[in-house]
Amino acid sequence: xxxxxxxxxxxxxxxxxxxxxxxxxxxxxxxxxxxxxxxxxxxxxxxxxxxxxxxxxxxxxxxxxxxxxxxxxxxxxxxxxxxxxxxxxxxxxxxxxxxxxxxxxxxxxxxxxxxxxxxxxxxxxxxxxxxxxxxxxxxxxxxxxxxxxxxxxxxxxxxxxxxxxxxxxxxxxxxxxxxxxxxxxxxxxxxxxxxxxx
Amino acid sequence: xxxxxxxxxxxxxxxxxxxxxxxxxxxxxxxxxxxxxxxxxxxxxxxxxxxxxxxxxxxxxxxxxxxxxxxxxxxxxxxxxxxxxxxxxxxxxxxxxxxxxxxxxxxxxxxxxxxxxxxxxxxxxxxxxxxxxxxxxxxxxxxxxxxxxxxxxxxxxxxxxxxxxxxxxxxxxxxxxxxxxxxxxxxxxxxxxxxxxxxxxxxxxxxxxxxxxxxxxxxxxxxxxxxxxxxxxxxxxxxxxxxxxxxxxxxxxxxxxxxxxxxxxxxxxxxxxxxxxxxxxxxxxxxxxxxxxxxxxxxxxxxxxxxxxxxxxxxxxxxxxxxxxxxxxxxxxxxxxxxxxxxxxxxxxxxxxxxxxxxxxxxxxxxxxxxx
Numbered sequence: 001x002x003x004x005x006x007x008x009x010x011x012x013x014x015x016x017x018x019x020x021x022x023x024x025x026x027x028x029x030x031x032x033x034x035x036x037x038x039x040x041x042x043x044x045x046x047x048x049x050x051x052x053x054x055x056x057x058x059x060x061x062x063x064x065x066x067x068x069x070x071x072x073x074x075x076x077x078x079x080x081x082x083x084x085x086x087x088x089x090x091x092x093x094x095x096x097x098x099x100x101x102x103x104x105x106x107x108x109x110x111x112x113x114x115x116x117x118x119x120x121x122x123x124x125x126x127x128x129x130x131x132x133x134x135x136x137x138x139x140x141x142x143x144x145x146x147x148x149x150x151x152x153x154x155x156x157x158x159x160x161x162x163x164x165x166x167x168x169x170x171x172x173x174x175x176x177x178x179x180x181x182x183x184x185x186x187x188x189x190x191x192x193x194x195x196x197x198x
Numbered sequence: 199x200x201x202x203x204x205x206x207x208x209x210x211x212x213x214x215x216x217x218x219x220x221x222x223x224x225x226x227x228x229x230x231x232x233x234x235x236x237x238x239x240x241x242x243x244x245x246x247x248x249x250x251x252x253x254x255x256x257x258x259x260x261x262x263x264x265x266x267x268x269x270x271x272x273x274x275x276x277x278x279x280x281x282x283x284x285x286x287x288x289x290x291x292x293x294x295x296x297x298x299x300x301x302x303x304x305x306x307x308x309x310x311x312x313x314x315x316x317x318x319x320x321x322x323x324x325x326x327x328x329x330x331x332x333x334x335x336x337x338x339x340x341x342x343x344x345x346x347x348x349x350x351x352x353x354x355x356x357x358x359x360x361x362x363x364x365x366x367x368x369x370x371x372x373x374x375x376x377x378x379x380x381x382x383x384x385x386x387x388x389x390x391x392x393x394x395x396x397x398x399x400x401x402x403x404x405x406x407x408x409x410x411x412x413x414x415x416x417x418x419x420x421x422x423x424x425x426x427x428x429x430x431x432x433x434x435x436x437x438x439x440x441x442x443x444x445x446x447x448x449x450x451x452x453x454x455x456x457x458x459x460x461x462x463x464x465x466x467x468x469x470x471x472x473x474x475x476x477x478x479x480x481x482x483x484x485x486x487x488x489x490x491x492x493x494x495x496x497x498x499x500x501x502x503x504x505x506x507x508x509x510x511x512x513x514x515x516x517x518x519x520x521x522x523x524x525x526x527x528x529x530x531x532x533x534x535x536x537x538x539x540x541x542x543x544x545x546x547x548x549x550x551x552x553x554x555x556x557x558x559x560x561x562x563x564x565x566x567x568x569x570x
Contacts, residue, residue, distance in 0.1 A: 017531075047554075050537045054505070054558055057565035061524055061536040071525040 001031055004191060007167060007174055008081060008107055011195055012036060016078040019043065019102065021065045022085040026053040033058070041077075043068060066090060069098040077103045084109050084133070084191075087143040093159075100161065100198040109193045112168075114148030114186040133190050149192040150182060156196055165195040204260035205253075205296040206230060210329045217319040217482075227326055228296025229253050229288040232272065233280035235334060240570065242336050243278060243563075244327070244363075245287040246344030246351035249419075249476055250468055252295035253287045256280070261295065262467045270551050277560035282567065283340065290351075291326045292318045292476050294469035298326070301402065301469045312471055313399030320347075320483045324355045331362065338362055340570065341563060345369035345548035346515065347476070350483050353496070353523065357485060360500035365566050367559070369507045369548045372519040373493050373526070374484040379514065382422050383477035386415030390470045399471050412470040413461030420460050425511035425544035429453065493526035504534040505562045507555065509547040535562065 001009075005028045012018060015037045020029050023042030026049075032038035042060035044050050053060035061068070065082070066089055080103030082095070087110065089095045099106040111133040112118075121129035128138035136143070147155070149168065156163055166177040168189030177185045177192065185192075207226045215221045230253040235242060245255055247267065252259070256266040256273045272278040272285055289297040292315070300315035307314075331339070342363045344352045349371025356366045372379070390396055393411025397404045421429075433453040437443070440450065449455040489495035497504075504527055508520035517538045527534040539555045541547040547555060 047537060047540060050535075051554065051558055051561070054535055054537065055561035055565065057569055059503070059533050059535055061528070061534060062538055063536070071528045073529055073531075076531055 001027055003169060003172055003174070004083065004109055004193065005031065007169065007193055008083065008109070009036065011107055011165065011193075012038065012079055015039070017041075017076075018079045018081060019072065019077045021069070021080060021082045021099065023049075023053065023058075023060060025049050026056050026058045026060065028081065028083070029053065029058050029060075030056055065095055065098070069095070069102055072102040074101055075104050078105065079103055080106045082106065082108045084111055086110055087145045087147065089145065092145050092147075093155075096156075096159075096161075100196065105164065105195060105197045107193065107195050108152075109191060110147060110149070110152055111143075112149045112186065112189050112192050113146040114150055115190045116187050117190070119187075131190065148186055149177065149189060150186040152192060152194065153177070153182060156194065160198070162197045163194060164197060165193075167193040169193065207296055208329060208333050210326065212329065214322070214326055216316055216322045218317050220316045222298065222316070225291070225298035225326070226296060226302075227288050227291070227298070227329060228293075229286060229330060230255065231287075232256060232285040233283055235284040235336070239334070239336050240338070240340055241282060241567070242284045242286060242334065242339050243341040243343060244330070244339050244355070245272065245278070245285055246324075246327075246342070246348035246355075247287060247290065248344070248346035248348050249480065250416075250464070250473075251348070252293065253289045254295075255285060255287045267549060270549065271556055271559060277556045278343065278563065279560070283563070286330055286334070288327045288330060290323045290347075290476060290479075292323070292472055292479060294472040299469070300399070300471035300475055307403075309400075310402035310471075312402060313474075315471070315475060317478055317482075318475060319479050320350050320354045321358070321488070323479060324351050324358060327351075328355070328359060328362075338364060340567065341365040341367060343367035343369070343559075344371075346371055346545065347480050349515075350480065350485075353485055354483075356500050356502055357488070357496040360497075360502070363500075363502050364570065365563070366500075366502045366504045367507070367562070368504075368520075368523065370509055370512050370515050370520070370545055371523075372483075372515045373496075373523050374486055374519075375481050376519070380481045382419065382514075383481050385418050386477060387474050389414035389418065390474060393470075396470060399474075401470070407465075408470045409465040412465050412468065412473060413458075415470075415473060416464040416468075417457040417461045420457060422514045423544055423546040425513065425542050427511065427542045428544050431542070493522070494530045497527055497532055498530055500532070502533070503566060504532060505558075506534065506536045507548075507558065508536075508538045509541045509543070509545070509552075509555070510538060511542045512545040512547065514545040 118129040168185040169191040289295040349368035390411035393408035395406035396408035438455040486493040508517040
């Protein structure tokens, strides 16, 4: 399981009720179910991935986070997880609001557009950055609302959303982001993980 | 139509109070089973058939001599694997394959009930079938499954008996018949009523058969089971055994010939009054209304796992209506899975060889059975 998922799993205590938004083929779900006795649900837009989850015995519904989160009652999950998909929504702010309505807490991870490789790519090549985390060309990328760790940090503060924990991931290294090191972390991390609450 | 041979029947002794207010006693429920019930009696699946189905789910139907209606999904090694599971299916009340219905003899008159048969509901139908659990000594079913009207019975069953099934699979169905659904059913009923042989339902006494009306009802309904794309690909404007148009009202087009054939074979196996009664039961189905408009309340008492399946090209019970059930279940935190299967075979997709559907069904059942 990738490092990002291990970090997310560590943030979740045992026997909690969790919704994985954009759960893909259910790797994180399966891990939480088996290792943390999590009461885990998933929402996934791809039919084939939903099928894979069903075959693994996971409770997943086919749906679109921008339309289908509204069916879940307020604070009906302890945690709602959104891994690297915020940037693909038409209206990320609305999705964040929905995550925080449905979940007591939300765990959001974002590919960091402030990562130095991305900056360097644009600076030197003058073309849209392509990295391991962001492998698509500008014309076929699903990512339409990229942001940096700094952007997200400022965004949640301006919306009175509480940040419990913000973590920067760079390869295998995980470190804590705070106000003081924000500029550096925004430069060296390719992924940000935020535990937030409203 | 209704040969007594090959039909297993349970005579229900317990009186059943119907939604219409009447009570029935000592009525027959015809059923069939596949596979075998294990010692723990925890491998039983109750399958519910759709409007024109019957208890002969798979293999050769001994009455019609055709394949059972769910032969693609049910059988040894199939999605509902009869090597593992004990499959039970009953002919619905109001039907014409041995269960209590309008073609049964009314002891008061000595002839078929006809339209003197009480109007029944999906609720009555599942309450009648519930007696099969006692009959087999099954405390809790491993699963209940069905498509179309079968799915409506699944929903009603788990609402009525919340702790009697571990897994619940409503397929291509709705929790409430729409105006369009009712409209198509009414078209079928009026086609039957317009046949002079129908005789206000007393055709058994009059020794006539309203075959023409029933065939037209079937033709109209059959169109609703297919998608526009599916029809276009299969038939297009192809002509039926002729080089050119004949400038008449014979079946010039293959689609006409196909529908006429579907109508003609249907009347050999189905009773016109049964068609009226069962379509009426479907039209009356509104599960939310039974719970003062809150569908979620229908499922509040159950801990069962739900798997809801719809099909992209089904316009009779479209995905949104299936999703409404998912939404109701999620609103109460129920264990619900949902997938919309890509298929251009229309509403009938659940009866056909649609691999994505069959594998989803199999994976869900087998995985749930292991975790059971």
